[in-house]
Amino acid sequence: NAGVTQTPKFRVLKTGQSMTLLCAQDMNHEYMYWYRQDPGMGLRLIHYSVGEGTTAKGEVPDGYNVSRLKKQNFLLGLESAAPSQTSVYFCASSYIRGRVSDTQYFGPGTRLTVL
Amino acid sequence: QKEVEQDPGPLSVPEGAIVSLNCTYSNSAFQYFMWYRQYSRKGPELLMYTYSSGNKEDGRFTAQVDKSSKYISLFIRDSQPSDSATYLCALTNAGGTSYGKLTFGQGTILTVHP
Numbered sequence: 001n002a003g004v005t006q007t008p009k010f011r012v013l014k015t016g017q018s019m020t021l022l023c024a025q026d027m028n029h030e031y032m033y034w035y036r037q038d039p040g041m042g043l044r045l046i047h048y049s050v051g052e053g054t055t056a057k058g059e060v061p062d063g064y065n066v067s068r069l070k071k072q073n074f075l076l077g078l079e080s081a082a083p084s085q086t087s088v089y090f091c092a093s094s095y096i097r098g099r100v101s102d103t104q105y106f107g108p109g110t111r112l113t114v115l
Numbered sequence: 116q117k118e119v120e121q122d123p124g125p126l127s128v129p130e131g132a133i134v135s136l137n138c139t140y141s142n143s144a145f146q147y148f149m150w151y152r153q154y155s156r157k158g159p160e161l162l163m164y165t166y167s168s169g170n171k172e173d174g175r176f177t178a179q180v181d182k183s184s185k186y187i188s189l190f191i192r193d194s195q196p197s198d199s200a201t202y203l204c205a206l207t208n209a210g211g212t213s214y215g216k217l218t219f220g221q222g223t224i225l226t227v228h229p
Contacts, residue, residue, distance in 0.1 A: 004158070033216075040123060042203060042219040043159070058216065090158050104217065106158030 002026055004107035006091050012113045013081045021076040021110050023091030031094045032074040033058075033104065034066060036087040043090065049074055081114045088112075118142050121204055121220030130229050134191040138204035138220045141185065145206040145218070148180050150189045153201045153222070162202075163189070194227045201225070 035043040045058030049068040092104040151159035179188040204220040
């Protein structure tokens with residue numbers, strides 16, 4: 001049981017390049033989330049999904065797109081990377097619907113630098 | 116004004132000290148209160164969660180919520196070097212469009228030195 005995994009662990013991009021971050025969970029969780037973490041800002045929600053085939057915007061969605069084609073995977077895309085998107089990206093998932101307090105399990109993070 | 120404010124520290128204490136970590140919030144709709152611990156270069160993990168005002172204890176950790184003051188605290192007794200981490204408070208509403216979404220504080224960096 002690997003929990004939540006993220007690929008890649010590190011990446012350096014040039015401004016304008018595109019990339020996709022992959023999140024996978026093997027816990028059969030319904031809900032999945034993408035956050036970014038910046039110094040002094042805590043974790044901020046980018047996009048989230050409440051089930052396969054669904055996505056919704058979070059607090060800071062601009063410049064990002066997401067897809068949830070399979071229940072276990074949640075992809076975060078940057079179409080044209082900007083230096084402001086330099087950050088650590090965390091994926092999380094949670095299981096039980098109907099309980100807002102359900103634990104979110106986090107992946108190990110992806111460190112992205114945009115030059 | 117941010118919805119959740121947390122002193123980022125850093126906080127450095129000797130082993131065995133009592134540590135107090137705090138968050139204030141402005142949105143009275145928040146009803147669930149959580150503390151996450153994040154070790155360096157790792158993802159956050161849930162430490163404790165509370166719903167109502169009052170105290171909740173789990174071993175050396177006590178979470179305290181004062182809804183009237185919009186103030187939450189995490190106390191660590193007999194702190195250990197292994198407690199060195201960033202501690203993030205996280206709050207969420209009970210439902211509606213905010214369902215399941217957490218609002219995090221900035222995180223407090225704690226170092227416990229032997």
